[in-house]
Amino acid sequence: MSHPSKHLLAIEGLEPPHIADLLDLAESYALLNRSGKTQRDLLKGRTLINLFFEDSTRTRTSFELAGKRLGADVINMSVSTSSVNKGETLLDTASTLNAMQCDLLVIRHAQSGAPALLSQKVDAAVINAGDGTHEHPTQALLDALTIRRHKGRLEGLVVAICGDITHSRVARSNIHLLTTMGSRVRIVGPPTLIPADAARLGVEVFTDMKKGLEGADVVMMLRLQRERMSGGLVPSAREFFRFYGLDAEKLAVAKPDSIVMHPGPMNRGVEIDSAIADHPTRSVIGEQVEMGVACRMAVLDVLARRLPRNR
Ligand code: ASP
Numbered sequence: 001m002s003h004p005s006k007h008l009l010a011i012e013g014l015e016p017p018h019i020a021d022l023l024d025l026a027e028s029y030a031l032l033n034r035s036g037k038t039q040r041d042l043l044k045g046r047t048l049i050n051l052f053f054e055d056s057t058r059t060r061t062s063f064e065l066a067g068k069r070l071g072a073d074v075i076n077m078s079v080s081t082s083s084v085n086k087g088e089t090l091l092d093t094a095s096t097l098n099a100m101q102c103d104l105l106v107i108r109h110a111q112s113g114a115p116a117l118l119s120q121k122v123d124a125a126v127i128n129a130g131d132g133t134h135e136h137p138t139q140a141l142l143d144a145l146t147i148r149r150h151k152g153r154l155e156g157l158v159v160a161i162c163g164d165i166t167h168s169r170v171a172r173s174n175i176h177l178l179t180t181m182g183s184r185v186r187i188v189g190p191p192t193l194i195p196a197d198a199a200r201l202g203v204e205v206f207t208d209m210k211k212g213l214e215g216a217d218v219v220m221m222l223r224l225q226r227e228r229m230s231g232g233l234v235p236s237a238r239e240f241f242r243f244y245g246l247d248a249e250k251l252a253v254a255k256p257d258s259i260v261m262h263p264g265p266m267n268r269g270v271e272i273d274s275a276i277a278d279h280p281t282r283s284v285i286g287e288q289v290e291m292g293v294a295c296r297m298a299v300l301d302v303l304a305r306r307l308p309r310n311r
Pocket of ligand 1: 130136169170222223225263264265
């Protein structure tokens with residue numbers, strides 16, 4: 001099992017074998033989870049702290065479940081009640097975490113780069129659970145695992161990532177992972193929500209949704225991240241849905257067996273029509289959540305193997 005670092009801060013920089021190893025391990029955890037035999041002693045005696053400075057439902061609970069299924073002591077540090085709200089700096093928080101002998105630290109922060117900064121100051125292995133508009137590496141892993149389970153491969157697939165690309169760390173991590181694994185990635189959205197450095201990312205850019213979806217194997221929808229927008233970058237929600245919302249008519253130009261994904265939280269009727277989000281055969285949104293637990297177990301497993309035995 002190869003992993004190049006003590007931490008998981010980003011997908012950018014990982015090589016195909018690192019990604020493939022994580023996905024293979026996650027696949028074995030997915031099977032184990034389905035069989036109901038999930039409790040293992042791998043992280044017995046280890047402390048995992050979930051430090052979330054931004055809201056989360058799926059990511060925080062799935063890290064908690066993943067840690068518990070592997071036997072770790074899991075602590076959720078709620079930022080609203082911690083000293084961070086009393087003005088403690090990120091670096092003071094780091095010393096507190098060191099004093100608590102935290103082994104694995106899962107962090108989400110509104111500032112891009114906060115997990116990387118913390119990783120230089122804490123003894124724990126740090127996992128980025130989403131930093132600003134930068135990366136959300138475990139989301140990209142769970143998306144890739146879901147795609148691989150449906151399509152049998154990542155190489156050569158046409159993946160259309162649609163909506164608010166500029167503000168999406170999910171898009172960024174997925175672009176790095178999928179292009180590294182040989183998928184053909186398209187980004188689709190209004191010009192105001194396409195990042196300026198799109199060409200450097202090795203993707204094709206489409207502002208016409210139907211052209212962008214033509215022949216796609218995978219359609220990944222993203223939420224409008226209004227909390228990260230400084231001005232009015234989009235017209236009304238109704239107008240956005242008309243041009244960039246996924247409905248049956250637009251999906252009809254993708255491959256007939258294409259799958260529909262969304263990282264959540266979804267805004268039904270804005271970027272995705274309810275009938276598509278709940279489609280019994282095309283939507284794999286529920287499976288993404290299931291694969292999230294498996295992928296986080298794989299990441300915790302791989303990083304725990306590199307931890308010193310007795311601290
Ligand atoms: N849950 C994802 C994230 O934290 C996507 C989103 O919030 O729209 O980035």
